[in-house]
Amino acid sequence: MKLLRVGRWITAVGLLALAGVYVRAFAFTPIERFQGEAQKIYYVHVPSAVTAMIAMGLVGLAGILYLLLKDPRFDRFGEASAEVGTIFSLVMLTTGPMWAKPIWGTWWTWDARLTLTLFLFLLFIGYLVLRGAVTDPGLRARYSAVLGICGIPLLAFIHLSVYLFRTLHPQPIVLKPSAPSLPGSMLITLLLGFGVFFVLYVGFVIQRYALGYLREQLEASGGEVGHA
Amino acid sequence: MPEGVPATGGYMIAAYVITAVVLLAYTISLYRRSKKL
Amino acid sequence: MADLLRHAWYVARKDLLIEFRSRTAILSAAVFVVLVLVVFNFGRDPTAVAAVDLAPSILWVTFTFAAVLALNRAFQLELENQALDGLLLAPIGRGSIYLGKLIANLLFVVTIETIGVPLLALFFNVRVLPMIGPLAAIIALTTIGFVAVGTLFSAMAVRTRFAELLLPVLLLPFMIPPLIWAVLATSRVLADRPLSEIAGWLKMLAAYDIVFVLLAFLLFPVTVTE
Numbered sequence: 324m325k326l327l328r329v330g331r332w333i334t335a336v337g338l339l340a341l342a343g344v345y346v347r348a349f350a351f352t353p354i355e356r357f358q359g360e361a362q363k364i365y366y367v368h369v370p371s372a373v374t375a376m377i378a379m380g381l382v383g384l385a386g387i388l389y390l391l392l393k394d395p396r397f398d399r400f401g402e403a404s405a406e407v408g409t410i411f412s413l414v415m416l417t418t419g420p421m422w423a424k425p426i427w428g429t430w431w432t433w434d435a436r437l438t439l440t441l442f443l444f445l446l447f448i449g450y451l452v453l454r455g456a457v458t459d460p461g462l463r464a465r466y467s468a469v470l471g472i473c474g475i476p477l478l479a480f481i482h483l484s485v486y487l488f489r490t491l492h493p494q495p496i497v498l499k500p501s502a503p504s505l506p507g508s509m510l511i512t513l514l515l516g517f518g519v520f521f522v523l524y525v526g527f528v529i530q531r532y533a534l535g536y537l538r539e540q541l542e543a544s545g546g547e548v549g550h551a
Numbered sequence: 552m553p554e555g556v557p558a559t560g561g562y563m564i565a566a567y568v569i570t571a572v573v574l575l576a577y578t579i580s581l582y583r584r585s586k587k588l
Numbered sequence: 589m590a591d592l593l594r595h596a597w598y599v600a601r602k603d604l605l606i607e608f609r610s611r612t613a614i615l616s617a618a619v620f621v622v623l624v625l626v627v628f629n630f631g632r633d634p635t636a637v638a639a640v641d642l643a644p645s646i647l648w649v650t651f652t653f654a655a656v657l658a659l660n661r662a663f664q665l666e667l668e669n670q671a672l673d674g675l676l677l678a679p680i681g682r683g684s685i686y687l688g689k690l691i692a693n694l695l696f697v698v699t700i701e702t703i704g705v706p707l708l709a710l711f712f713n714v715r716v717l718p719m720i721g722p723l724a725a726i727i728a729l730t731t732i733g734f735v736a737v738g739t740l741f742s743a744m745a746v747r748t749r750f751a752e753l754l755l756p757v758l759l760l761p762f763m764i765p766p767l768i769w770a771v772l773a774t775s776r777v778l779a780d781r782p783l784s785e786i787a788g789w790l791k792m793l794a795a796y797d798i799v800f801v802l803l804a805f806l807l808f809p810v811t812v813t814e
Contacts (some may be wrong), residue, residue: 336560341574356556357556359557360562360563363563364563366565392809407577414574418569421566421569442761449760453754470744473804476555476799480765480792480795531581534581534588538588
């Protein structure tokens with residue numbers, strides 16, 4: 324199927340680019356003075372976190388569009404974006420503590436941003452669990468849309484909380500009102516990281532979307548499909 | 552490495568490895584699931 | 589607008605009457621409150637842990653449980669004899685059904701809370717009366733937050749398999765922010781800190797409530813249409 328192949332190619336490109344970023348981060352980006360090499364975790368942690376949040380935002384948007392226009396393609400996209408978002412959240416949640424341990428001395432703290440990103444992950448899980456629990460496709464699409472839509476204001480509250488309540492988590496140094504305060508070379512590595520995760524997101528979502536489409540075709544023609 | 556910079560390389564390696572593992576595992580998962588259909 | 593509220597009240601009254609006659613959920617929630625208070629009391633070393641340090645967490649554990657209990661009930665009773673269809677056929681707007689359920693759930697949870705706070709003060713010897721105003725405000729705002737989202741989700745969960753398992757799973761991410769703000773604010777209030785310290789959290793709670801009550805109200809009809 325054409326879409327599937329396109330998705331696979333994009334993913335392949337993304338994975339190659341990821342390797343490239345790895346090389347750049349290890350060998351061609353300076354080591355941060357106070358944190359040592361662990362600071363470089365930043366270059367995968369932040370892009371995956373941001374992509375995960377955007378993935379959730381898109382799930383919500385797809386939900387709104389589905390409810391307004393009743394087009395099942397939006398539901399299929401939401402399902403794809405949610406699964407990919409879960410994967411990126413997993414990366415975010417595992418790399419975060421890896422950074423935290425050497426820098427703050429603890430794997431986890433219950434500071435605002437950490438806690439709330441934990442349940443970005445839980446939100447994704449809830450979305451996938453909900454989809455698993457509803458068999459009727461129309462109902463499933465509607466329920467998923469509702470959950471996805473509710474997720475967006477939750478994310479907004481997350482972001483607000485971080486700004487309003489000063490916590491241990493590093494204050495934003497790139498996306499903030501004044502200019503980014505990251506040295507040039509590091510900024511480039513970070514931006515490359517964003518690029519790579521974006522490409523991977525697109526590749527994965529296209530594949531997952533195609534998968535959803537193929538599965539629907541199979542179910543429609545009466546075939547037996549296991550739920551993966 | 553210059554004086555006084557903490558030796559935290561191990562964590563970096565671990566994090567990068569985990570990231571690669573998760574992303575590759577998902578790639579494989581998508582591939583295998585599409586083959587099943 | 590007046591119709592909306594009137595119909596909502598009819599729905600709420602129906603639920604409350606049913607609950608009042610059987611009293612099962614209220615009793616189990618009350619029992620749980622007492623149980624938690626007793627266990628925590630014996631579980632702590634009075635010389636090491638001050639009651640007032642533990643009190644906010646205990647308070648909110650019990651209230652959260654009560655809320656989930658109420659929410660599980662909310663649409664369960666509509667499952668019997670296809671009562672939900674009957675409700676949907678009635679000449680009232682879907683929005684009224686949501687508001688009615690919301691009101692009934694709120695009253696249920698608030699009842700538990702009204703029992704819980706004095707019991708906490710009694711068993712743990714914690715002063716609550718001087719700060720009852722701010723405390724009540726925190727509790728009210730947080731409860732509205734949980735119950736608003738919870739009422740919406742329970743409408744969805746009830747039509748799935750494993751409804752009682754699904755509801756807490758879905759609700760968890762939505763309960764945590766108000767819960768965090770509530771516990772932080774409650775601990776300040778019980779420690780007799782000035783009101784200005786909790787103003788930020790109260791504002792967040794209020795904002796959360798407004799956003800989610802509105803959103804749930806708008807989305808509810810989607811969850812019950814055929």
